[in-house]
Amino acid sequence: MDRSHSSRLKCLLVLIFVLSLLTIATHPAAAAIITVDDGGDQNHTAIQDAITAASAGDTIRVYPGTYNENVEVNKQLNITSTDGAAVTNVTAVSSSDSVFFVTADDVTINGFNVSGATSVYNSGIFLSSSSNNTLTNNTASSNYRGIYLDISSNNTLTGNTASSNYRGIYLDISSNNTLTGNTASNNTDDGIYIYSSNNNTLTGNTVSDNSDEGIYLSTSSNNTLTGNMVSDNTDNGIYIYSSIFLPSSSNDNTLTSNTVSNNTDNGIYLSGSSNNTLISNTMSNNTYNFGVVGDNMLEMLNDINTSNTVDSKPIYYVVNNSDITIDSSTNAGVVYCINCQNISIEDLTLSNNVNGIFLYNSTDSNITNNTVSSNYECISLDSSSNNTLTSNTMSNSSDDGIDLDYSSNNMLTSNTMLNNSDDGIDLGFSSNNNTLTSNTVSNNSDDGIDLDSSSNNTLTNNTASDNSDNGIYLKDSSNNNTLTSNTALDNGDYGIYLSDSNNNFIYNNLFNNSDNINVDGTNTGNVWNTTKTSGTSIAGGSYLGGNYWLTPTGTGFSQVNDTDVDGDAICDETYSIASGHVDYLPLIAPDTTTPASSGESSSGSRASVGQSNTPSNVASTDSAIKKVLAGDNVEYDLSGGEGPVLGISFDANSYEGNVVTNVQVLKQMPDDVEDDPSDGQPYQVVSLTVGSEGTISNENADNILIRFKVSREWINENNIDPSTIRMTRYHEDAWNDLPTNQVGEDDEFLHFTAQTTGFSVFKIIGDELVEVSEPVEEPESEPVEEETPEAPAEEDTGLPGFTAGIGIAVLGLAGFMYRRTKQ
Known part of the structure; x- marks a missing residue:
């Protein structure tokens, strides 16, 4: 009995011991805290040694100091400095490797100053195929990339500073990340670059003084940018420079309440991107505050309302609308019309945007009496037809004054294009059947009027003067155009230049340039005069014929070959311009000594100015x-x-x-x-x-x-x-x-x-009003009978009643004095 009881007790004790061992074996060990101090006062002197010694879930506390090493993090760790980035420096011992290279998930890196990873593609902090990490209050400077996420998602970056790197913060094929309160400044390239990365959230970041874009989204969609400050960034030579740049199929992004100012190129610029939403963004003092470009309708369809402003004026980005007027009462700062009809845009002053006015696939609209200056392009029409541009002034653009691409049957009348850095008017990419009348195109840095692959246009009574290159330039199969009654004056290269353009009809124009014409390439069938027709020519003669060829020095064909036997103000000699190009009826000034005919003053010039x-x-x-x-x-x-x-x-x-x-x-x-x-x-x-x-x-x-x-x-x-x-x-x-x-x-x-x-x-x-005075009727008085003594005939004064009149006057005066005395 006692022996049996003892045996059972021993078995029970063995069972309890085994269970205890199993419990110890299956319970995780508590997370350890491992310390690092470069002075040797803690567990380790190097961060990498602490990582090697640590287990997943441990915390590594790093004391102030300078740690020269490249750190690889391959475990779930919390690596935190005790006193912050200002006194805790980690410098790459090898510049060809990143300072922190993270391949594990759920890693925290907090409070370090990381630098020295200067070789291409290396970074201060590099997350590689790593998720759910937290980067907080770090400073990354003097690296090729400050912070780089490669195929890494669901990470949180808060309060970091990336400065003086080639690129500040770079997300590459990395989605669902959150960037909040970071600073990216003074980087050689972009401040924040998001490439092929979706569903990221950028909030309250400060991005400034970078040498390229501030925030750059490329092929990235469904990102949200809210309350970011983007300022003082410059260009980098890629396409059109910008501070927020959305090129190449960056779609469905939302930009809200961002402040974008003082950037050298664009404020917010969307290129080839669709379905983006812009709300309450403020753009000011950028060279070009706002712009959207696209190659097709889809790329132009964005939701941009008037809560967005450029230099305190609302943006009008009108999509799929018709029958509205945008005039001075709207205080519009820039106008875009996408797939619109019958829009009136009038009496606006528009400056400092990529386009002052932009029409895409829009028809039957009127653009009237606007002053558009200092934009990249002043007024642009793309794939738009049957619009009328009248009495607008366009100046000081960095490109063209008016630019038409793939746009036909438009009418441009009485517009003025001055001091633009490219062409005054540019018709390109099959812009056909347009009518240009009475426009003034002067002092532009390229051509006055440029037709590029555009045909069947009519140019009448335009003046192209003092342009740096050509007054009028027809090139690249600009065929079947009619040019009449235009003036090309004092242009730097040529008055008119034809290059590979055929069957144009050019007559009754005035050319007065040092070099009036150049013909280059294959140009056939061009006609330089009409048949001799009664009518006042541009030279003031009584017949239309060819063109009036002058030079400022008096050596033009019409000045030198001025023989005119029949007095019709047409040269008696033909003008061989170039091989296959002849003006058979070149004009000359009419003989001012001949009697004036009907329609001319006595000076021989036109009475009709x-x-x-x-x-x-x-x-x-x-x-x-x-x-x-x-x-x-x-x-x-x-x-x-x-x-x-x-x-x-x-x-x-x-x-x-x-x-x-x-x-x-x-x-x-x-x-x-x-x-x-x-x-x-x-x-x-x-x-x-x-x-x-x-x-x-x-x-x-x-x-x-x-x-x-x-x-x-x-x-x-x-x-x-x-x-x-x-x-x-x-x-x-x-x-x-x-x-x-x-x-x-x-x-x-x-x-x-x-x-x-x-x-x-x-x-x-x-005529002035003539006042007619009514005759005043004198009151009738009772006749006064008086005896008039007969006077000797020789004393007759010849004034009957004179004495009686005097008498009456005396009596009246006496009565008046008597009444004054009584008073």
Whole structure:
């Protein structure tokens, strides 16, 4: 019994011992804390030694000091400095390896200053195929990359500083990472570069003074950027430089409440990226605050509302809309219209963006009276047709003033392009069937008007002057264009340059350049004159023919070969321009000694100033173009212009094709027009042309009416009788009053029509009111009977009643004095 009990007790004790051993074996050991001090006062003097000794889950505390080593982290560890990055330095002993190279997951690196990994592709902290790591309060400087994540996801970077590296923070095929409150500055390339990485969140980071982009997303989608400060970054020469740059299929990103300022190139720039959302971002003082470019519709479809601002003005990024007006009341800072119809953009001042106005796949819109300056390109149309650009001023762009790509059937009228760094007007990539009329293109650093692979365009009455290269350049199969009545003056290379362009019709143009023309490549079928046709030429003669060839030194063909036996202002010799290029009817100036014919002043020059009027005498210009068909009632609407002329209408009796009307308000009477100061009080002097002289007159049109307005202020200030207001025309060396009727009025103006038989110089005049005094009736008085003594005949004064009048006056005076005495 006792022996049996003892045996059982021994078995129980053995069982308890075994269970105890199993329990100890299966319970994890508590995480250890391992210390490192380069002075030898702790467990280890090197971080790598501590890692080797550590187990997964341990904490390594590193005391202040300088540790010269390349650290490989292949275990789940918490590596933390005790006193922060300012006094805890880890410097790569080998510059060809990263300072911290992490391949494990769930690693924390906190509070180190890492430097010295300067070889290409090495980093201060390198996460390689590593996830769920935490990098906090580290400083990475003087490395090729400050912090680099390669195929690493779900990591958190907070409060780190990456400065003076080649690239600051770089995410490469790394997704679902969170970057908060980091600083990336003074790096040679980008501050933060996110490549082929999705679903990352960047919040409250400061990115400044980097030599390339601030934040650069490439082929990266569904990222969220919120409240980041991005400033003072410069360009790096890649495409178009920017501070937030989304190229090559970076889609569905959201940018909210970022502040982007003082960057050398762009503020926020999207290229080839779609479905991005921008909300409440502020862009200011960047060279170009905002821009979007794309090669197709999908790449232009972004959600960008007016809460985004450029230099405190809202961005208008209009997508799939129609029938709206964006004018000065909106205070728009930049306008993009994507797949829109019938948009009016008018009276805006737009500057410092990639494009001031950009239309993509948009039609039937009007861009009027805008001032667009200091953009990369001022106004751009891409894949857009049937739009009208009128009276806009574009200057000081870094590229073109107006740029049309793949855009046809647009009308550009009375625009001014000055001091742009490339072309004034550029028609490229099959921009066909456009009409350019009365535009001024001057002082641009490349060509005035450049047609590149663009055909069937019409250029009329444009002036291209003082451009660094060519006045007009047709190249790369720009065929079947018509150039007439243009002026190319004082351009640096050539007045006109043809390169591999065929079948163009070039006549009645004025060229006055040191070198007027160059023909390069294969150019066939170009025609340099029309048939001799009655009409005022650009040289002032009575016939249209070829072109007017001048040079500033007086050596132009039209100046040297000026023999004109028949007096038709066409050279008697043909001008062989180049092989296969002949102007058979080159123009010369008309003989000013011959008597003036109808339509000319006695000086032999045109009475109708129009295109030949000196620019210094033109206060404003308004133009419009209409196709004139026989039997049509043609109406030109000029009511949107600055001058007094509201419109011109007539019933056409013949086909004239596209005809441009041009209204110039003149500062004073032209030198070749004699004024008549006795002919009423002048309101304004205007020059009106409809086509060339004689295109529209009473010989081929009926009911030619000019609608005009006169301000009430002028009427009141000059005491004008409204019934005398009329229009008078200078024709055949005399002023002739036109039948004029008042047809309406508003709060500011009286409206009139005047009937004319043709077009030249006109005055609007009126006469002062004449006050007519009513005769004053004298009161009747009772006759006073007085006896008049007979006077001797010789004393008769010849003034009957004179004495009686004196008597009455004396009596009246006595009565008056008596009443004064009584008072």
